[in-house]
Amino acid sequence: PNEQFEPDPSKKTLVVLGSGWGSIALLKKLDTENYNVIVVSPRNFFLFTPLLPSCTTGYIEHRSIMEPIRNILRHKKAAVKYYEAEATKIDYKNKKVTIRDDSDVKGDNMETQVDFDMLVVGVGAENATFGIPGVREHSCFLKEVGDAQKIRKKIMDCVETALFKDQSEDEVKRLLHMVVVGGGPTGVEFAGELQDFFQQDLLKWMPQIKDNFRVTLVEALPNVLPMFSKQLIDYTESSFKEEHIDIRTKTMVKNVTDKTIEAQITLPDGTKKIETIPYGLLVWATGNAVRSVVKDLMGQIPAQKDERRGLKVNEYLVVKGTENIWAVGDCAIANYAPTAQVAAQEGAFLARLFNTMAKTDVIETELQELSEKQATAKADDRNQILNEITERQRQLRRTKQVGPFQYSHQGSLAYIGAEKAVADVSWFTGNIASGGTMTYLFWKSAYLSMCFSSRNRILVMMDWMKSRIFGRDVSRE
Ligand code: FAD
Ligand code: NAD
Incomplete structure (x- = not known):
């Protein structure tokens, strides 16, 4: 069922940057039927970093700890679009991400833009050198x-x-x-x-x-x-x-x-x-150290001005100063150590949050329709509609009860x-x-x-x- 990616205009477009611990944990648990999901990462696989030191001596072969992203996305209910590219700029105001194909094989088009309604930044971090020469x-x-x-x-x-x-x-x-x-x-x-x-x-x-x-x-x-x-x-x-x-x-x-x-x-x-x-x-x-694409985004958001270590997020992992951008893993600053353990839990939390948000959207639309119906309904039908409204309101309260992220x-x-x-x-x-x-x-x-x-x-x-x-x-x- 997930072979063709057809963006559905009635659904929001969720763009996920990165294919590391945070982003993959999110994609694993996300119900992709609720959104048009687009993944952008220069690495077309997930890397199990804890065993990477063993690859330096050949104790483990590197391919044994890589999982192709195509294989991961293939199992999702609804198709997910993947672009092997690096996000070079996030335009927060215009809700666009510039992406660049950095592969050795050069196509006619190497750079383009992707629009988003919701964005998850899971690009990890760079190696710190502290500017030490050499x-x-x-x-x-x-x-x-x-x-x-x-x-x-x-x-x-x-x-x-x-x-x-x-x-x-x-x-x-x-x-x-x-x-x-x-x-x-x-x-x-x-x-x-x-x-x-x-x-x-x-x-x-x-x-x-x-x-x-x-x-x-x-x-x-x-x-x-x-x-x-x-x-x-x-x-x-x-x-x-x-x-x-x-x-x-x-x-x-x-x-x-x-x-x-x-x-x-x-x-x-x-x-x-x-x-x-x-x-x-x-x-x-x-x-x-902070990646340049993250630094650039921080520069666009006044609430991020004083932070140097990465994107400051609130307890729902929303990037402070924004409403539609979330950050997970090493690029997010939420008072936890930059570990795989934290990134994976953050990704899984966002999947739960997004699955719930989609359900909430559906119930809110139904509520709206029921209220309109009730206004014009005959007196006999009104009680029935009122019961349905009460039931939907109860559902809404239940689904809205996603607590904040707790590590x-x-x-x-x-x-x-x-x-x-x-x-x-x-x-x-x-x-x-x-x-x-x-x-x-x-x-x-x-x-x-x-x-x-x-x-x-x-x-x-x-x-x-x-x-x-x-x-x-x-x-x-
Ligand atoms: P990453 O897993 O680094 O993923 C970032 C992703 O973003 C990658 O797919 C990358 O290609 C992509 N990306 C980069 N730039 C861009 C861009 N501009 N646009 C789009 N995508 C981009 N943690 C533990 O808890 N336990 C351990 O045992 C452990 N061992 C480790 C061993 C090593 C050798 C290393 C280096 C780290 C280890 N860690 C461990 C830490 C852990 O790997 C990180 O905390 C974790 O990878 C962070 O996840 P992340 O999703 O934020 O970033
Ligand atoms: P780190 O930040 O944990 O350690 C870097 C060390 O380098 C620090 O102790 C610092 O004092 C030292 N240092 C910095 N500049 C120096 C200099 N100029 N000269 C000499 N020493 C200097 O970095 P890491 O080990 O790469 O780990 C990064 C993150 O990944 C951490 O959060 C870590 O917990 C996680 N990680 C976890 C595991 C695991 O759980 N097994 C394995 C690898 C990484």
Whole structure:
């Protein structure tokens, strides 16, 4: 039934930007029969980000955690239009979004506009660089599939180049120094995965790198994983020590060149010094920044003027200062951490809200018609119509009872390498903090169950098995 998208002029047009955690959770639960739904995203798939760090070493193949958006939309009751494009401008006043096709294949028309009655902004965030010179040019981020592929290739490049004939000892040391900047969960998980790769596979194939391969995690604050409890921070730090991952806290990177980082180190007596650290691979994971399309929209709405971190939303996720724009996930500021967990709950909430709003619209139209009918009806029919009106009013009150968005925190989980994970999980009796191999098994089963589809689940399990049996693939492609 959903093959042809025919916009129905009697329905509102709902445009959804993005195909990440927030937008996909919305689309999954949205009754698409109520609106003309149009999705715009440069990425024609959903990406299960929690397992992305495993793709950097080939422990999991990236395609196993991608779900094509066409496959997701195909199952909707009413057709949904999808454009593979980037929203470059949201014209709030004229209710138009400019979209640009950025694909490598150039069509005659690469830019156009889409009209909306309602708009959901779920474009996520960019990588923060804080304007530090050299970061964009020389480091790898870890947000998208392409980033993971780039890192995977670069790791092998560094190793093979270090093993090149007559390479000087200093150069070997530099090339095999893997530096991760940012001790949030992205940096920690990547450092753990990389050390696993070294211990479990690289050493087997290239024992010559044993003494020089080093992973260093650099963090500006006094400790890593600030969102976890003190006990789990200590556990992570001691586990990294055991695994020979060097943690450099109170070390703030200020400049990046093609072969070194310059960092300001705060010494125990409070004095500061600058150190130059040579690296072969540099992975930059210092959190989120606002996308330019969002910044531009914020500039159009006076109520958003004082906010810098993203779109301020109210308790119904309406972008403050507007009536017909909602925001979900990392681009929305609603006092929650920018996580998949929050984005998914926000998306699901909006689906409930929109499904209810559509029902409300129908009942309000029926009420209007009944009132007109009642005015001209014969006395005998009036009672009957009055009963119907009362019933509709009752229905209306019931459907209008969608409470504001409330986030329910299920806990925080992170893989820390060496088949160990840390978890701060909410349980009936309160919070449980745990770390170790059992937590790793919990981490594995939790993320497996959260995978988007059974197809993803099976592929991920097969990848895990493949890597166990044959080791990770060290070919550089
Ligand atoms: P995203 O999922 O980033 O999606 C944004 C979408 O918008 C994408 O489809 C993108 O292509 C699209 N887009 C971008 N620009 C435009 C544009 N101009 N126009 C239209 N579309 C656009 N969170 C957890 O809770 N648990 C975890 O274990 C976890 N692990 C993570 C691991 C990694 C490596 C990373 C990077 C993040 C992790 N997170 C985790 C955080 C989580 O991924 C984000 O909070 C989540 O993706 C936010 O969802 P979102 O929908 O706002 O954005
Ligand atoms: P983050 O914001 O959590 O951490 C970034 C870290 O980089 C901070 O600790 C900051 O002090 C440090 N930093 C910033 N500038 C620096 C500099 N110049 N030099 C050295 N250190 C610097 O970022 P993230 O880890 O990318 O996570 C982003 C979001 O995604 C967070 O909300 C996180 O909770 C979520 N996430 C969750 C998981 C998980 O639950 N397992 C995994 C990945 C990401």
